[in-house]
Amino acid sequence: MMRQFEDDPSLSELLDASQIKRLETSLAKLGARHAKLTATFSEGAVPVEFNLETVGWLNADCHPDTLAAMAELVGFILFFVAKYRLAANVHRTSTEAGYAELQKKHKALQESESRYKALSDQLQERVTEQVATIQKAQRELYESAKTRAIGQLAAGVAHEINNPIGFIKSNLKVASDYVNELEAKLPDDQETLELLADFRDLLDESIDGSRRIATIVADLKTFSSIDHADYTQCNINELLTASLHMLLTSHSDRELVIDKRFGDIPDIPGNPARLSEAFFNVLDNSAKAIGESGKIIIKTATDSNGNVAVVIQDNGCGIPATEQEQVFDPFFTSRPVGSGTGLGLTVAQDTLRAHKGLLRLDSREGRGTRVTMLLPRNS
Amino acid sequence: MAEYNPEQNKLNLKVVFYGPALSGKTTNLMQLHNQLSPERMGELMVLETKDDRTLFFDMLPIGLRSDHGLDLRLKLYTVPGQVKHDSTRKAVLSRADGILFIADSQPNQQDNNAIAFGNLEENLEKVGLDIETLPMAIQFNKRDMAGVVQEEELQMRWGHTPWAPLQMASAINGKGVVDSFRVLLERLYRVADKEHGLSLNHGIERADFVNRLSARRHDAAV
Numbered sequence: 058m059m060r061q062f063e064d065d066p067s068l069s070e071l072l073d074a075s076q077i078k079r080l081e082t083s084l085a086k087l088g089a090r091h092a093k094l095t096a097t098f099s100e101g102a103v104p105v106e107f108n109l110e111t112v113g114w115l116n117a118d119c120h121p122d123t124l125a126a127m128a129e130l131v132g133f134i135l136f137f138v139a140k141y142r143l144a145a146n147v148h149r150t151s152t153e154a155g156y157a158e159l160q161k162k163h164k165a166l167q168e169s170e171s172r173y174k175a176l177s178d179q180l181q182e183r184v185t186e187q188v189a190t191i192q193k194a195q196r197e198l199y200e201s202a203k204t205r206a207i208g209q210l211a212a213g214v215a216h217e218i219n220n221p222i223g224f225i226k227s228n229l230k231v232a233s234d235y236v237n238e239l240e241a242k243l244p245d246d247q248e249t250l251e252l253l254a255d256f257r258d259l260l261d262e263s264i265d266g267s268r269r270i271a272t273i274v275a276d277l278k279t280f281s282s283i284d285h286a287d288y289t290q291c292n293i294n295e296l297l298t299a300s301l302h303m304l305l306t307s308h309s310d311r312e313l314v315i316d317k318r319f320g321d322i323p324d325i326p327g328n329p330a331r332l333s334e335a336f337f338n339v340l341d342n343s344a345k346a347i348g349e350s351g352k353i354i355i356k357t358a359t360d361s362n363g364n365v366a367v368v369i370q371d372n373g374c375g376i377p378a379t380e381q382e383q384v385f386d387p388f389f390t391s392r393p394v395g396s397g398t399g400l401g402l403t404v405a406q407d408t409l410r411a412h413k414g415l416l417r418l419d420s421r422e423g424r425g426t427r428v429t430m431l432l433p434r435n436s
Numbered sequence: 437m438a439e440y441n442p443e444q445n446k447l448n449l450k451v452v453f454y455g456p457a458l459s460g461k462t463t464n465l466m467q468l469h470n471q472l473s474p475e476r477m478g479e480l481m482v483l484e485t486k487d488d489r490t491l492f493f494d495m496l497p498i499g500l501r502s503d504h505g506l507d508l509r510l511k512l513y514t515v516p517g518q519v520k521h522d523s524t525r526k527a528v529l530s531r532a533d534g535i536l537f538i539a540d541s542q543p544n545q546q547d548n549n550a551i552a553f554g555n556l557e558e559n560l561e562k563v564g565l566d567i568e569t570l571p572m573a574i575q576f577n578k579r580d581m582a583g584v585v586q587e588e589e590l591q592m593r594w595g596h597t598p599w600a601p602l603q604m605a606s607a608i609n610g611k612g613v614v615d616s617f618r619v620l621l622e623r624l625y626r627v628a629d630k631e632h633g634l635s636l637n638h639g640i641e642r643a644d645f646v647n648r649l650s651a652r653r654h655d656a657a658v
Contacts, residue, residue, distance in 0.1 A: 062527065063450070063495075063511065108497045109478045109509055136479050144483050147492045151523035158523070 062146035068096045068113040071138045080131065089117035089127050103128045107135050193407075200404060218274050226267045233260050273306065290324040291332060293365055293432070294357055300336040301355070308344050314352045322359040325434055327412050332432075335408040338401035339369045339428045345392070346373025346426060363434035372425040381420060405430075438533050440632055446507040447632060451620065452529055455538035456545065456552035457489075457517035460577040463607040464538055464616070465494050465514050471614055473653040475500040476509075490516040493528045500648045506638040510649060517552070522559070529556075530563040534624040535572040536616060537599075538607075541584035571623035574599045575616040580606040614650055621646045 072080070077094050084092035093116045094105070102114035103121075105128050112135060115128045236257055243249050297319070305313060343353045356368040376384060376391075383389045384402050402418075405428075409416040413433050420426040439448040453461040462482065469480040478497035485491045493516070499509040513532075515525040537556065539549040560567050576590055587604055594600050603619055605612025625634065625645045634640040 061531070063513075065448075107478075108511075109476050109499045136481075140481050140483065143481070143495075144492050147524060147527050150527040151521075154526060155523040 062143060062150050065108060065110045066112065066139055066142060068094070071107075071112065071135055071142065080134070084115075084117065084127055084131075087127070089119045089123060092117040092127070094131060105131045105135065107132060107139050196403060196407065215274055218270065222267055222270050222274070226264065226271065229260055229264045229267060233257070233264070236260065273302065288326050288328055291327040291329050292324050293322055293332070293367060294319045296329055296333045297336055297355060297357065297367065300333050300340055303333075303337055304340045304344055307341070313344055313347075316352060316354045318354065318356045320356070320358040322357050322365050323363050323434070325363070325365050325432055327432065328408075331408045331411070335405040335430070336367070336369070338405045339430070342401055342428075343369055343371035343373060343426065346375070347371050348373070365432045365434070367430040367432070368427060369430075370425065370427040375422040375424050375426055376418075376420040377422045381418065384418065438531075438628065438631060444507065445505050446509065447628075447638075449508070449510045449533045449624065449628060450531060451510060451512045451534045451536060451624070452532040453512065453514040453536050453538055454525075454529070454552070454556050455517060456540060456548040457519070459517060459538045459540040459545070459549075459552075460605075460607040461514040461517060461538045462490055462494050464536070464575070464577070464605070464613050465496055465512055467607055467610045467613040468512065468617060469496050471610060471652055472498065472617075473651050474498040474649050475651075489518065490514055491521075492516065492524055498649060500640075502638045502640050502644075504637075504639045506634075506640065508638075508640070522555070525555070526559045526562060529559050529565075532563075532565065533571070533628065534620055535570060536620050537572060537574045539574060539576045541576045541578045541590075541604075542581055543583065543585050546585065568598070569627070571620065571627050572599055573603060573616055573620035573623060575603040575605050575612065577605045577607050577612075579604050579612070580609055614652060618646055618650050621649055 068077075072094075081092045081094055093099070093102075095102070095114050095116070096112075098114050099116050102116035103124050104111040105113040105115050113131070115124065115131055117124055117127065119127075236253065240253055243253070301315065301317075305315075340353065340355075347353065351371060351373050354368070354370045356366075356370070358366050358368075360366070380389075380391060385406050386403070389403075402416075406416045409430055409432070413435075414431045417429045417431075418426065419429070438450075440446070441448075453464055455461055462484070466480065466482075469477070476497075476499040478499075481495040483490065483492045483494060494514040496512045497509060498512065499507065501507055513528050515521075515528045535556070537553065539545075539552075557567050560570065574594065576585075576587075578584065579587075587602075590602055591600065594602050603612055603616035605616055607613050622642065625642045629635055629640075629642070632638075634645065635642075
């Protein structure tokens with residue numbers, strides 16, 4: 058093999074042994090007896106040249122002029138052998154260089170392709186991230202606006218109703234005392250007694266009604282948490298009770314069967330307003346899912362570490378398997394437009410996450426839904 | 437290449453004729469083969485396709501033997517000018533000791549001259565050679581054609597480069613070919629002498645080198 062295509066070739070690089078033999082035989086037949094073509098000089102040999110280079114020596118048993126002519130002839134043959142060899146070598150050299158360059162380009166292309174792919178993946182990731190951020194911000198904005206509106210409403214209600222209901226309750230109590238005093242002064246006939254008894258019933262019902270109004274106002278205050286804006290120790294059973302009252306009020310047109318199985322659970326840190334809202338959202342879903350014969354079970358329990366579990370279960374219509382992955386998506390709703398925001402479970406899940414807890418949904422279409430909310434003792 | 441073999445006291449130098457397609461590189465080499473009668477000259481090897489375009493290269497070996505016994509060989513190569521043969525061009529350019537750049541004088545070929553010169557610069561860098569230090573002469577060929585760019589303009593344009601003055605030639609008529617070659621030999625000698633001590637070690641002076649390698653044939657028709 059030649060080192061470089063243009064390096065001076067040696068005899069053995071131009072002709073192999075059998076070709077030299079064939080050449081020598083032909084030359085011998087032409088009259089150059091014992092013709093020998095060798096790479097090294099021997100006595101009486103004449104040089105065979107290619108490219109100004111002596112590539113071999115020709116010796117034979119013949120007239121020197123014949124030998125010189127034959128050396129010329131062999132040189133002429135070698136010229137064409139070398140010409141082909143040079144062309145083949147330069148072709149090989151340039152093809153290999155071209156191939157190496159192609160491979161280099163190919164590699165560079167592959168690298169740039171994988172860079173673009175990584176970039177595109179990153180971009181997709183960032184888009185997804187941004188979408189999530191925007192959705193979260195949108196939800197938070199919606200929630201804070203809603204919470205503020207409810208808070209303002211509740212504050213207004215508390216302010217406007219608390220005072221009158223206070224003096225109504227107080228006046229009714231005084232009025233009851235007056236009835237007792239009046240009884241002694243009135244004639245003791247049957248008609249008067251019946252009238253008085255009726256009057257007492259009216260007053261008692263009014264006192265009971267005003268007490269209920271006061272309770273609703275108090276629940277509203279708890280729900281909107283005017284009093285506790287931030288994290289505080291929460292009695293989950295109390296929050297559930299308040300949410301339940303809200304639920305009964307908003308579904309007052311029908312009879313809801315509620316099975317309360319509250320356990321003895323410790324207070325845990327949390328945002329009462331947000332937790333109440335989460336409970337209400339889940340309860341509201343259950344109430345809307347059940348028919349006439351439906352029932353909602355609310356259970357609370359604790360484990361040995363003081364973590365709290367809230368289970369709200371119904372035997373309503375359930376959620377189709379195809380929709381179960383979507384129910385936590387913001388603004389997803391299976392109900393008619395206008396009857397729900399599609400944020401109920403989204404908000405509930407966000408709230409649980411914010412409390413380092415979790416919300417799990419188990420549902421079977423036609424059988425019912427169970428929502429389990431786990432709240433850690435230390436959030 | 438500049439390969440010195442101390443055992444055989446042999447020095448190989450390589451000159452490459454570079455330039456755009458159809459600028460007359462092979463014609464230059466053929467004219468040198470016809471007109472020169474250096475001390476030693478081998479066979480002209482031409483590797484062209486059937487339409488006379490150079491496929492791989494052409495090659496002409498010439499040489500001299502100094503009084504001190506140095507066997508000096510100069511191999512003259514042409515490269516294929518067509519753009520598509522770039523890897524062949526690079527292979528031939530590799531280890532060059534001198535360049536004779538053959539440009540085309542026709543106005544519509546000036547862009548191709550520039551592209552080929554840029555390609556030369558680029559390929560020299562790729563084969564590890566520096567255009568600033570490599571001996572080079574530039575010939576504007578085809579002066580016989582009508583409407584060629586004026587010599588004054590060309591000389592002015594290239595005046596500030598290390599390759600000024602430019603050589604004008606009409607290779608097809610054999611004019612300016614040997615002169616261009618001699619300019620290159622002068623520049624080549626300076627570098628080869630510095631590297632191999634041509635004068636000091638081998639007793640070859642500049643005029644010797646140029647004259648003995650570019651001696652004209654007495655019967656050369658110019």
